[in-house]
Amino acid sequence: MPSSTPFLRRRPALAAALSTLALALPGAALAQQTINITIAASHPTTIPWVGFMQSVFMPEVDKRLAAGGKYKIQWKEAFGGQLYKANATLSSVEQGITDIGWVFSYLEPAKMPLAQLSAHTPFTTSDPRIVLGAMNELIEKAPAFRAEWDKHNVVFLGATASDTYDLYTKFPVKSIDDLKGRKLSAPGILGQWLRGVGATPVDGALTTYYTDIQTGVSDGVVSLATGILPAKVYEVAPYITKVNMGVVFSGGLGINKDTWAKLPADVQRAMREAGAEYSRRHGEDLVARHQTAIQRMTEIGAKQTPPVTVTPMSAADRSKWIAALPDLAGEWVKNNAARGAQARPLLDQYLAAVKARGATPERAWDR
Incomplete structure (x- = not known):
């Protein structure tokens, strides 16, 4: 018998039995649905809050969806200004140029005047975790803050802030x-x-x-x-x-509202949870990273003139x-x-x- 003959073709009874077993196992024969999502930013991933989109938000979404087994995301990444520059972060998510993007809110004083609040209260705190916690809470609970994102066709997923x-x-x-x-x-x-x-x-x-x-x-x-x-x-x-x-509150992750409406509830939930985790870890990272960055600049720049x-x-x-x-x-x-x-x-x-x-x-x- 030729060696190229597939094993199961030579064993039809066994093949039929395995097929029956696969149907009997819950979910065994069900393929995951793949959802294509573009995620982008005007800044490169070397900027911490952009890098966390790639290293925290995306993996956190993937992890939650993998646990459910129904859906997976096929990510198309466009960081570092590949699709748009810093002056178009809001409009690019609003118009669906990207599905998910970092919105640089304090470059949008005309379109997002309420989001400028922390920029009008300097010398309030040097702890980004405090500002992030406050703004995430207010956007969730204060309709006026949330509406400022909604009216631009953007669903807010999680706040970003600066170090001092x-x-x-x-x-x-x-x-x-x-x-x-x-x-x-x-x-x-x-x-x-x-x-x-x-x-x-x-x-x-x-x-x-x-x-x-x-x-x-x-x-x-x-x-x-x-x-x-x-x-x-x-x-x-x-x-x-x-x-x-x-x-200051610098903006946050947002997803185009039309894209959002097409997503299954399980994917929406995974993205909201991942957005909250992204914001939390971003705050912790800023606290640790600020002084380290100052020290590193001093070390690197010691020999320049x-x-x-x-x-x-x-x-x-x-x-x-x-x-x-x-x-x-x-x-x-x-x-x-x-x-x-x-x-x-x-x-x-x-x-x-x-x-x-x-x-x-x-x-x-x-x-």
Whole structure:
């Protein structure tokens, strides 16, 4: 008998028995349904909260679906600006250019004015876990916050935040007087933090800072260590001034609402749970990563000219900066009230939520 004859073809009775057994075993003959999902970001995976989309969110979804056995995701990854840039994170999820994406909310002050709340309350807390917990709670429980995502055809899955903000400049900052008249890059609405020191904000993002400083568009940046390190901005802005301006809600994972509506309930549940886990682990990571990033920049930049140096801003200068800021929270309330939003209760809810988690704001934004 030819050796190429399949074993079961030579044993028809055995083949029939195995087929019957397969049908008798629950689920044994049922194939998983494969669902195609595009997941994208304007920033590369070297940026921590983008990297966690790949290393935490996607595996957490896969793990939950594998346990159920009914569905699996075929992921199509498009990180690092392959599909869109930082100025189109909201519209790209809204329009379905990507199914899932990181929405950079504080670059969207016109479309997402309520999401700018933490940007109007600087010097509130340096703990990202506090801000993440507060914003996840408010978006879940406060209809106005949730509606701001819904109206742009986006289902919110989990918050992202920054580590605390500092100054990275190409000149030494010996006092806040050194900032007067300087051009400093900042992401969107955060440029208003410079109103207390007389510097001129230049709109930008981690993907543009290096070139902006290198070409003289700006003299430095208001930014965060976890972003500056992988973007290597310290090479052109070696003077790090530790101001500790605080943490902000930066946006979050979102999924196109039309895509969401087509997903089975089991997949929706897996994505919500994975989004919550993504946000939680992102907060823990930021706490650990911030100081490590500062140390690493100092080590790497020790031999460059000029070398990377880290200098804390004096307590007196910090106090001057905080006191010199205009009533940013009051402006946020007024501007949103003009749009018809009941913003004052939302401010109170946010500050109550962060205080309940242990924050002690350095300025009473609710007064």
